[in-house]
Amino acid sequence: MAELYSPGTTISLGILSPSRNVSHHLSATVTESFYPFTNGQVMRVKLDETRSDEYDGPELPRNAVLKLYDRRFMDGRPSRHQWSEPGETDVQWAWSQETWCNDEETDEDDNNSDDEDIDEMWWENHYAEICLDKFKAEHSAYRLLEHLQGSILPRLYTAICVQQPGYLRGPRAPKCEIFGLLMEDVSGFNFQTYDASEVDGGTRSSVTALTHILMAAVSTFTTYGVVHRDIRRANIIVNLSGFRIILFDFGNALVREQGETDEEWEEAIEWTDDMGRLRHVLHNWWSEESQAFDPRMRVRPETPMDIRQAIAVGDIAQANRVPLRYEDELRERWFSPVTEWSEPTVDVRDSKEATSVSLDSSPERLQWRLRPDVEAWFDARPPLGDPQRYLAPRPGSPVEHAASRFLKELPSIRPPT
Known part of the structure; x- marks a missing residue:
């Protein structure tokens, strides 16, 4: 089934309006597919240059990245719930007629389906909901972070859906559709x-x-x-x-x-x-x-504090998700031991005037000070x-x-x- 999105394949896309209605159409030819496909299927595409005179959609480049949320390719599907083309016809018909996949099962749902058919439809509905939720989350995230697009985020050109020939539309059509995003090719x-x-x-x-x-x-x-x-x-x-x-x-x-x-x-x-x-x-x-x-601690004081005087190695390691095996290296790189301590020992979380931190280790109290250059x-x-x-x-x-x-x-x- 991977040939659906293999290089050379042409995909018919619909550009979505904010209300998720198709406003315009375009074709995309796959130039590179990023395997393996997971919950999202990512590929480089070349967009056709033909636009109708009435086209007033987003300005699109010649090359882009297309990310789809197609439940058929989702990773993690149990072997007994793999997608099949014969079963897809029944699933799409059921969705279009709203005879299955409502929030609750009814007796009417069971009239023309045996248990095996119902089980298959339930799982396809489950995967469709996951894909739809992920599409909505990603689309919303890019819109909320629009000011970062073009810098630390790729530009989002438009949301799209795949135009699938012959599938039935109905009140629950979003469950059948394959949504995705056209983004900057970085x-x-x-x-x-x-x-x-x-x-x-x-x-x-x-x-x-x-x-x-x-x-x-x-x-x-x-x-x-x-x-x-x-x-x-x-x-x-x-x-x-x-x-x-x-x-x-x-x-x-x-x-x-x-x-x-x-x-x-x-x-x-x-x-x-x-x-x-x-x-x-x-x-x-x-x-x-x-x-x-610079090492830093994940604590939340009222105001930021310069703690050049002292800090705990363990806190730095934990804050930065450093594996325990690196703590000795951190200690040697950033700290020097204090053998004779004349100043009071305090916790940096309790005082802006902190000068040291005590570390309990075995029966001894080990004290460390940041090196002057750290x-x-x-x-x-x-x-x-x-x-x-x-x-x-x-x-x-x-x-x-x-x-x-x-x-x-x-x-x-x-x-x-």
């Missing part, structure tokens, strides 16, 4: 296959600056009502020629619902941690570029309108200037409406 290298040790110092410095820009942007996501929830190496591309770092794939995003209060949103995102995941992904850069990436800041949650407090590169460094320029270009932070 070139560059992917962090999944990128080895930082193989590049020169200049390239490494550029990527380091770009990752600070990415951190600055991601730190503002929740303020705009978005949590990515799937930050990993495979979802980050670096384009050095255009000095861009691009985060994509918002199919698993959590999006703030309209009318959701601040308290409800805070509760919904309590266990999400895009920044922690991003730090984990960038760990290789931190370990190699310790002078550019600086660290609290990673405080920023107040409304001040995302820069999330970012603490070394003052005066090229990294700081690049990130500061990026932050100044952001529009005023505002809650989603």
Whole structure:
């Protein structure tokens, strides 16, 4: 079935209006498919150049990336619930007639279906709902983060649906349709296959600056009502020629619902941690570029605090999702032991005048002080309108200037409406 979206295949697409009605049509020829397909099917396409005189849709480039949410290709489908063409006819007919796949089963649903047919239809309905939810989440995330498109997000050109010949329309037609997004085709290298040790110092410095820009942007996501929830190496591309770092794939995003209060949103995102995941992904850069990436603690004081005096190794390791086996390396890189301590021992969370941190280890109390050449800041949650407090590169460094320029270009932070 993979031949449906293999290179050379032409796909008929409908451009969707905000109400998800088809406003215009175009054809896309697949030039490259990114296998294996998962919950979303991604491919490079060449769009036809023919437009009717009445066309007033979005301006489209010649080449783009097409991402579809086609339930037939979903990964994780049990072997006994694989898609089949004969079963698809029955499923689409049932959807178009609303004789199945309502929120509740009724006796009428069972009149003309045996248990096996019902089971197959139920599973197809389940996968269709997953695809529809993921499409809605990704589309909404790009719209809420529209100001970041073209910088750390790819440009979203339009939402589309695949025009499938012969399928039946009805009140539940969205369950039958295959929705997707047409996005900017971004070139560059992917962090999944990128080895930082193989590049020169200049390239490494550029990527380091770009990752600070990415951190600055991601730190503002929740303020705009978005949590990515799937930050990993495979979802980050670096384009050095255009000095861009691009985060994509918002199919698993959590999006703030309209009318959701601040308290409800805070509760919904309590266990999400895009920044922690991003730090984990960038760990290789931190370990190699310790002078550019400052360690920082995930605590939330009233105001950011310069804690150059002292900080706990374990807290840094935990905050940055550093595996335990690296704690000794961190300790040697960033700390020096204190053998004779004349100052009072306090917890940095309790005082802005903190000068040390005690670490309990075995029967001894080990005390460590940051090395003079290492600086660290609290990673405080920023107040409304001040995302820069999330970012603490070394003052005066090229990294700081690049990130500061990026932050100044952001529009005023505002809650989603």
